[in-house]
Amino acid sequence: MGYSTLQEAVNDLEKNGHLIRIKEEVDPYLEMASIHLRVHNMGGPALLFEKVKGSPFRAVSNLFGTPQRSNFLFRHTIDTVEQLIKFKTDPTEILKNPGMIFKLIPGLIHSLPTKVSSGLHSFSTTSIDKLPQIVHWPKDGGAFITLPQVYSEDIDSPGTANSNLGMYRIQMSGNEYIPNQEVGLHYQLHRGIGIHQTKSEAQNKPLKVSIFVGGPPANTFSAVMPLPEGLSELKFAGSLGGRRFRYCYDENMNLISNDADFVITGEVVPGITKPEGPFGDHLGYYSLTHPFPVMKVNKVYHKKNAIWAFTVVGRPPQEDTAFGNLIHKITGFALTNSISGLHDVHAVDAAGVHPLLLAIGSERYTPYLKERKPQEILTTANHILGYGQMSLAKFLFIIAKEDNPKISIYNLEDFFTHVFERVHWERDLHFFTNTTIDTLDYSGEKLNSGSKVIIAAAGKPVRTLIQHIPSNINWSALCNNIKLAMPGVLCVSFKPFTMYVNAEKEMEELTSFLTLQNTDGIALIVVCDDSEFAAYNMNNFVWTCFTKSNPSHDIYGVNSFTRFKHWGCKGPLIIDARKKPFHAPDLFLDANTEKKVDQLFTSGHSLHSLKI
Secondary structure, three states, X not given: OOOOOHHHHHHHHHHOOOEEEEEEEEOOEOHHHHHHHHHHHOOOOEEEEEEEOOOOOEEEEOOOOOHHHHHHHOOOOHHHHHHHHHHHHOOXXXXXXXOHHHHHHHHHHHOOOEEOOOHHHHEEEEOHHXXXXXXXXXXXXXXXXXXXXXXXXXXXXXXXXXXXXXXXXXXOOOOOXXXXXXXXXXXXXXXXXXXXXXXXXXXXXXXXXEEEEOOOHXXXXXXXXXXXXXXXXXXXXXXXXXXXXXXXXXXXXOEEEOOOOEEEEEEEEEEEEEEEOOEEOOOOEEEOOEEEEEEEEEEEEEEOOOEEEEOOOOOOOOHHHHHHHHHHHHHHHHHHHHOOOOOEEEXXXXXXXXXXXXXXXXXOOXXXXXXXXXXXXXXXXXXXXXXXXXXXOOEEEEEEHHHOOOOOOOOHHHHHHHHHHHOOOOOOEEEEXXXXXXXXXXXOXXXXXXXXXXXXXXXXXXXXXXXXXXXXXXXXXXXXXXEEEEOOEEEEEOOOXXXXXHHHHHHHXXXXXXXXXXXXXXXXXXXXXXXXXXXXXXXXXXXXXHHOOOHHHHEEEOOEEEEOOEEEEOOOEEEEOOOOOOOOOEOOOOHHHHHHHHHHHOOOOOOOOOXX
């Protein structure tokens, strides 16, 4: 059984205790986002906003807010989809289990998009300003669509077979956009729609784009799926939703998703960009204002009683964490099957996903050596950094499964303990300098510019990690508020960062001081603005350490050296994770909005049943 509409999914969630209606009128400026964040953080239900100020349309959020709810939405089809992905990735799977083909037939049938001749009859039209103008964070540049399904076709091979459906954020208002006539599209040129745009611009032709909002949850989820080559998002949506993707074209030849609640159609005109942003993003900072493509709006369609689907993006974990969990569940096999020797990989959500990857590989090279060291896992690490979205990673920690077959990449403290007991800082750091990083990551000095580092650990432990703050080191002259984040890892508060020329002198002074101290058992020292915050829990630690640092610029070490272009250190590694002047601002909620939202959780109001 699949959902034919978003309303069906909402009804199913409500019937089974997964959704609450908010009957009071709520302001889309900050209030809706604040409510969502509060309910999501408590592991609460999906939210149906029945009265959105300034809009005739209802809105729903937190649909995918927990792994349990995501699995509930796709409970009838997810096993079949997992098998389809396995078969697509490795066709020999069918030889191992021939009976599988009969289970796959329904999913294969549902994967075929179907054109509907009378699809437009169920739509009415509206304008951009009538849609819920949700502003999530105080410094956002305007209202954004946060769960869009952005559809485009290859101009050389038009049609659904070579289409792309991706989730790229859309700015509906603010900046220099002409109201109701233009919206901003934020995407990178290497993504599917970017490739389509490049081809269209080469022919000096506009790229036709359709933006779908709502519809069956499978359609929304398909827009974020990293799919194997040759498997389109529309096919995946049909298989996961248990219902063929239905579409038609309007008079402007924009594709319409017949099951969507809203469809915004238009064209990306060659050579035209406008400032897009700021926007509170998934790293926990604002992505700043930069030029991005503009879509000229043709029409805005909506269904009767349409529901606007949205989420709130911010410092993780957020609703997109559940997306990540479900993606890994469905495609984890494909990844480990594609990279030889890889057992598991984890893009750490608490660190903003792209800044930090943890991986487990095999170390089978030269097993006769008395001293095992990273060899095969370095080959695996390079494969990982060349694979899809994982190429955006900054820090990649990789270990050998043979050293502890029971280790889990999802227990962060255990994983890091395993690494820091074994890593040789003189040998096991491998840098990529002057390279590209995630557009949303501002730890480099320029947009898209930064560095990466592989930290590989294999073999027996080489140190016993400290369990307490050493009492024999007098830090007072340099640092204050020393905190133990985990065994072997210290966080120290330091003076605010000013510029790199000063930072290098400061870190040189710190490393010179530590050279004279007994640092046995200390593997890592994180220099930060607030050590108490950074060491409070593992989420704070990985967010502070890995989102606020650029490996080539911010890694130092005690007794460091460079030999034949290889950098290492003989004492503890030091990461300067202080906030830099060129970093984007952190995300903070608006205090006045928070006070207004408090009322919804009091007696007699819609959210009183939830515990704050």
